[in-house]
Amino acid sequence: MAIVERERASPWPFVAMAGMAGCFFLYAASVLLAPWWAVAALLAFWTGLLVVACRWFTRRPRLSVVLPVVALVVWWVVLLVGAALLDW
Incomplete structure (x- = not known):
């Protein structure tokens, strides 16, 4: 019987x-x-981005x-620009 080697999970x-879960809390807050x-x-x-992350999970x-x-980066830029230009 041959032993099958499996790839190690990355x-x-x-x-x-x-990281996406952590970013969710920033976005929601x-x-x-x-x-x-x-x-x-x-x-x-x-x-x-979460959909893309799910698709890229194995690919x-x-x-x-x-x-x-x-x-x-997008969250930081949006809030920075919003505070500077739109007076949030």
Whole structure:
């Protein structure tokens, strides 16, 4: 009987999902600083990133770590621009 070797699971998609979960709390807490329509747009963007992260879970495990970083940068820029230009 032949022994079947399995590939080791990559930890990177799990790190990406933990990062996306952390970003969700930042996006949801933005309701304290930004108007509801901006928070709704941010959460829609986060949902899109989560869908991409789920698709990349097995296809591109190392690249999926970039998605929480993108989510964090977009959140920071939106709140910074909103505070500076729109007087949130």
